[in-house]
Amino acid sequence: MKTNILIFFLGSLFLIKLNAQAFSPEEKKLIAAKKLIENYQLDSAEIKLNELAQPELKKNQPKIYIRAELNLGRLYGDKGDNVKALQHYQKALRTAENKADKELQAHVLKNIGVLYVSWKKLDDAFGYYNKAEQLAKEIGNTELVADCQNNKGIVYEQKLAYSKALSSYKNALRLYKEKKIPGKISMALSNIAIVYKFQKNYSEAIQYNLEAIAISEQQNDKWNLSATYNNIGNLYGEMGDYKKAIEYCEKALAIAKEIDAGEIIESIYDSMAEAAYKAGDYKKAYQYQKLFSTAMNDFINKESTKQLSELNVKYETEKKQNLINNQQFEIRQKNNWLLFVTVLFFVSVVAAYFIYKNYRNKQEKRLQKEIHRQKEMEAMALFNGEQSERIRIARDLHDSVGQMLSLIKMNLSSQTQNAENENMQMLIDKTISEVRNISHNLIPEELNFGIVSALENLSDKVNSSGGTKMQTDINEEIRAIKFHRQHELSIYRIVQEVVSNIVRHADASSIILSMKKNNENLVVNIRDNGKGLDMDSIANSAGIGWKNINARVRMLDGKLKIESEKLIGTTIEITLPQYG
Numbered sequence: 001m002k003t004n005i006l007i008f009f010l011g012s013l014f015l016i017k018l019n020a021q022a023f024s025p026e027e028k029k030l031i032a033a034k035k036l037i038e039n040y041q042l043d044s045a046e047i048k049l050n051e052l053a054q055p056e057l058k059k060n061q062p063k064i065y066i067r068a069e070l071n072l073g074r075l076y077g078d079k080g081d082n083v084k085a086l087q088h089y090q091k092a093l094r095t096a097e098n099k100a101d102k103e104l105q106a107h108v109l110k111n112i113g114v115l116y117v118s119w120k121k122l123d124d125a126f127g128y129y130n131k132a133e134q135l136a137k138e139i140g141n142t143e144l145v146a147d148c149q150n151n152k153g154i155v156y157e158q159k160l161a162y163s164k165a166l167s168s169y170k171n172a173l174r175l176y177k178e179k180k181i182p183g184k185i186s187m188a189l190s191n192i193a194i195v196y197k198f199q200k201n202y203s204e205a206i207q208y209n210l211e212a213i214a215i216s217e218q219q220n221d222k223w224n225l226s227a228t229y230n231n232i233g234n235l236y237g238e239m240g241d242y243k244k245a246i247e248y249c250e251k252a253l254a255i256a257k258e259i260d261a262g263e264i265i266e267s268i269y270d271s272m273a274e275a276a277y278k279a280g281d282y283k284k285a286y287q288y289q290k291l292f293s294t295a296m297n298d299f300i301n302k303e304s305t306k307q308l309s310e311l312n313v314k315y316e317t318e319k320k321q322n323l324i325n326n327q328q329f330e331i332r333q334k335n336n337w338l339l340f341v342t343v344l345f346f347v348s349v350v351a352a353y354f355i356y357k358n359y360r361n362k363q364e365k366r367l368q369k370e371i372h373r374q375k376e377m378e379a380m381a382l383f384n385g386e387q388s389e390r391i392r393i394a395r396d397l398h399d400s401v402g403q404m405l406s407l408i409k410m411n412l413s414s415q416t417q418n419a420e421n422e423n424m425q426m427l428i429d430k431t432i433s434e435v436r437n438i439s440h441n442l443i444p445e446e447l448n449f450g451i452v453s454a455l456e457n458l459s460d461k462v463n464s465s466g467g468t469k470m471q472t473d474i475n476e477e478i479r480a481i482k483f484h485r486q487h488e489l490s491i492y493r494i495v496q497e498v499v500s501n502i503v504r505h506a507d508a509s510s511i512i513l514s515m516k517k518n519n520e521n522l523v524v525n526i527r528d529n530g531k532g533l534d535m536d537s538i539a540n541s542a543g544i545g546w547k548n549i550n551a552r553v554r555m556l557d558g559k560l561k562i563e564s565e566k567l568i569g570t571t572i573e574i575t576l577p578q579y580g
Contacts, residue, residue: 026052026064033071042075043430047423049075053088058095066092066104073111082115089115106135106144113151117158120504126155143184146175150188157195165195186215186224190231202239206232223264226255230268237275245275266295338363444492451488452479455495455513462511468503468528473514478522490552491524491576497549498526498572506530506570520577527571533564 029048036045052068069092076085089112096104113128133148153168173188193208209232216225233248249272256264273288342363345356408428446454452474462470483491495513502508508530516523553560556576564570 024064026057026061030064030067030071033068037071037075037078042079043427045075046072047426053091062095062099063101063104066095066099066101066108069095070104070108070111073108077111077115077118082118086112086115102135102139103141103144106132106139106141106148109135110144110148110151117151117155120158122155122158126152129155142175143179143181146172146179146184146188149175150184150191153191153195157198162195162199166192169195182215182219183221183224186212186219186221186228189215190224190228193231193235197235197238202235205235209235222255222259223261226252226259226261226264227267228252229255230264230271233268233275234271237271237278240278242275242279242281246272249275262295266292269295447485447488447492450479451483451491452515454488454492455515458492458496458499459513462499462503465503468508468511470499470511470513473512475516477517478515481522487556487576490556494549494552494574495524495526501546502526502528502530502570506532508569518575522576524574524576525571526574527569529569532566532568533562533570535562535564 029052033045033048033052036042036048049068049072052064053072054065057068058065069088073085073088073092076082076088089108093105093108093112096108109128109132113125113132116122116125116128129148129152133145133152136142136144136148149168150172153165153172156162156165156168169188169192173185173192176184176188189208189212193205193212196202196205196208209228212228213225213232216222216228229248229252233245233252235245236242236248237245249268253265253268255261256268269288269292273285273292276282276285276288342360345359444454446457455474456472459470459472462468499511499513502511506528508528511526511528514525516525550560553574553576558574558576561573561575562570563573
């Protein structure tokens with residue numbers, strides 16, 4: 001689950017210094033592009049920035065060119081295309097180095113560091129932040145030094161080096177206070193509070209959050225105010241103070257709804273669900289979790305899926321709520337029956353106290369086992385519902401929205417061509433591509449040809465990327481199995497996550513994937529010849545990757561076995577009893 005949302009990377013959009021002189025046409029384009037990016041109109045911003053990122057401008061107005069490439073890098077980073085973002089940052093960096101512009105070099109290096117953090121290459125990211133900080137010190141840019149200190153704190157935090165993270169965040173805070181930058185002071189205070197929370201130093205965490213709130217109120221910064229209230233609510237939830245947790249989360253929610261901050265609303269519901277779960281209020285926890293899922297979907301695909309999924313989400317919600325109500329009624333009935341039997345037994349068999357005690361213990365264990373089974377059923381129903389909904393939405397996006405967009409493009413192509421039509425066709429092409437990307441993220445197209453074909457396609461992608469080579473060993477017996485659609489998607493996501501972790505972190509040159517039947521079970525075996533894993537670090541991992549793998553295996557009632565030796569490699573075996 002998410003916990004806090006105020007930690008963020010300080011990346012540059014572009015650098016325009018206001019002065020008494022009128023802006024040039026190129027600077028006006030940069031300002032217009034900035035506003036479009038801030039409003040998340042990325043395609044329109046991309047068009048304007050590409051007009052500035054031209055060889056002629058690079059020669060005559062290099063600073064404008066560098067800022068345009070810097071903005072393009074940030075824009076593609078926001079789109080999630082980090083490889084393309086890096087290409088634009090490198091263009092900006094080369095030009096800044098040729099012009100010996102240390103300030104722009106520092107900003108570009110800092111943004112490149114942000115990309116490497118997203119790739120979990122923390123040491124590389126730290127190196128870029130150090131270079132940026134050194135340049136910032138050379139030119140006396142205190143704010144930029146503070147930004148680098150803040151981002152280094154994020155790296156330390158992800159490495160679980162909390163003492164070093166605190167030191168970096170506090171250095172950033174001191175510099176922001178010297179420069180009197182309220183928004184960044186509030187951010188640094190919140191980052192410090194989050195680290196104290198991880199250290200379970202709750203009193204300090206609350207104090208720093210309250211200081212951040214005071215600054216946000218003075219600045220009327222409703223975004224930070226809502227986010228910080230949520231952080232405090234999450235903190236009280238972890239402390240076990242359910243009442244205060246909900247109180248602060250509701251304050252955060254009111255402000256977030258006022259400013260339509262979808263990302264914060266999503267995180268608030270997550271905090272409320274976690275607080276309710278820890279307090280043992282499972283009904284409320286489920287309700288908040290559903291609100292979190294809805295908010296998350298609205299934030300990610302607000303415009304493209306809202307109309308498509310609104311009625312079905314309502315139907316699925318009512319259906320699942322009815323299922324939960326029925327299951328809870330059965331549990332209450334069993335609890336009432338157990339209470340009746342216990343009281344009757346206690347009154348009628350006083351003399352047989354030890355027999356009664358033994359019986360009661362057995363019944364309590366049985367009840368706990370039944371409650372656990374009901375929770376597993378609820379979780380499985382939710383999981384299967386979400387899988388089915390993903391498949392349905394993916395098909396609707398591909399078959400309905402995609403076809404309508406293609407029809408619009410065909411109709412537009414048949415009209416007289418002009419510059420406006422060409423721009424419209426470009427936007428439609430990008431929209432079609434985005435719909436395909438969303439559909440592919442919900443359910444990969446490769447699964448249309450079955451799980452075996454999809455895994456072989458995944459192997460081809462790994463091999464084509466260079467470096468690590470992947471082999472598949474899947475016999476005809478497995479190929480003949482008719483898998484459930486939901487199980488195919490889960491198996492694919494498990495293997496995809498494991499292979500991704502190996503490629504990114506294991507330094508392996510070879511991966512071998514095999515699938516076989518063992519009695520009525522399906523056994524998926526993935527092994528590599530990499531540097532090996534620290535088994536304790538896996539058990540205590542805070543990363544979402546291993547959590548997703550474990551969650552999906554549990555949902556399929558499977559077992560996960562990991563064997564690893566340093567410098568020899570790792571074998572991951574997944575046993576699934578239900579697959580067809």
